[in-house]
Amino acid sequence: MKTKFHASHRRHIWKKLAGFCVFNTISLTLVAWIADAELTEAGPNAKETQQDACSRTSLDALNSCRTSAQSAYSLSLGNCDNIPDPAQREQCHQDAQAALQVALQTCQDQFVARQQLCGLLGGGPYNPVIDPANFGGPIDNPYFPLIPGRTLIYEAHTVDGIKRNTVTATHETVQILGVTCVQVHDVVYLNGERIEDTLDWFAQDHQGNVWYFGENTLEISNGLVVSTEGTFTSGVNGAKPGIIMETHPAVGDAYRQEFVLGTGEDSEQVVGLDKTVRVPYGTFDHCVEIKETTALEPTVIVHDFYAPGIGPVMSLESGERLELVQIVNE
Structure with missing residues (x-):
């Protein structure tokens, strides 16, 4: 429900500023990018991969990172809403959208790096015994x-x-x-x-x-x-x-x-x-x-x-x- 609320909120803003078609194009691009990232992280052996603690940790961190990116994006939109000049407000929205995509790409890059480390260290939980x-x-x-x-x-x-x-x-x-x-x-x-x-x-x-x-x-x-x-x-x-x-x-x-x-x-x-x-x-x-x-x-x-x-x-x-x-x- 939260994701749908944020999406409808963005559509409302972009209708007012640049028209529904502009926002819809950007939204579809972002959705396609996220879907592609999820397919990448899942892959053909997703069921087997997700059984080990290291890979599950990577996925948990990925979800947390994406949530943080979305939260920062929503706050940016809120700041944009308070810019009175329409052109500046539209530019603010575009900048926020670009920043979101960069943040999501960073989340994906971190996920890939964690998975590579899992390959080196093995899939077991990291829990060193300290006596x-x-x-x-x-x-x-x-x-x-x-x-x-x-x-x-x-x-x-x-x-x-x-x-x-x-x-x-x-x-x-x-x-x-x-x-x-x-x-x-x-x-x-x-x-x-x-x-x-x-x-x-x-x-x-x-x-x-x-x-x-x-x-x-x-x-x-x-x-x-x-x-x-x-x-x-x-x-x-x-x-x-x-x-x-x-x-x-x-x-x-x-x-x-x-x-x-x-x-x-x-x-x-x-x-x-x-x-x-x-x-x-x-x-x-x-x-x-x-x-x-x-x-x-x-x-x-x-x-x-x-x-x-x-x-x-x-x-x-x-x-x-x-x-x-x-x-x-x-």
Whole structure:
């Protein structure tokens, strides 16, 4: 009933502004696009696909995304209704329609990315068993050591200027799901101005895998916090931890780094071993290369390189090269 109400409301507006034929053409185009997307997501093996938890989760997220897009569209139409000039009001409606189609395409792209990840990870539910007794001690994984008091400093030359990233393993700890996690302070500066300030929480299991339990992140503009998007704590509102570094990385290994449906869905895949990486701080052999992706931004692909005894030494994303330039110890 809600969908029909929104459709009739839009028809009424477009009759007044541009005539029924114009709106009807756009509506039919949108309906055809959605129908095509639904056929794509279903496919010939839809019945079999929808039986596994991973694919059902993808469909649930797709439905949620589409509902949010439709809600935003309806609010946009409401704002358009209050524009007195007919030509400007019509343009507002057209812009809202275009934005809706972009949003729906994004929903579909995210769905495809989630399904691809299901293919890598399998169809079972994501529910890692966290036993506090299986955690404890220092984080000394050779590819992700966290030495309290040590700061790794990175720099990148971007189109917006010089980005500087300081990552400090603090002496502070946080209890999450009964596990004692090391707190890491990660700050990003652009041309000397702080733009991100994050506290990350990690713990290592007795097998040597390093787990990512959450973060408290702030996006900053002109000294003011403008967003906390990405913040999560495992065990709260369905958030679950993931692995940031395996004990023995092997090419082809794939795993979730975090799982907060619709908020944080980063995943990793090991794509290279024994790499040599040259950065301003030095040359490192036997590096592990990991590809990081997220279903929330399917076109964003990051390649991170981890050196034994150091941790991350270089990150490549869309032509941006973030490199280790300095290490400071207490």
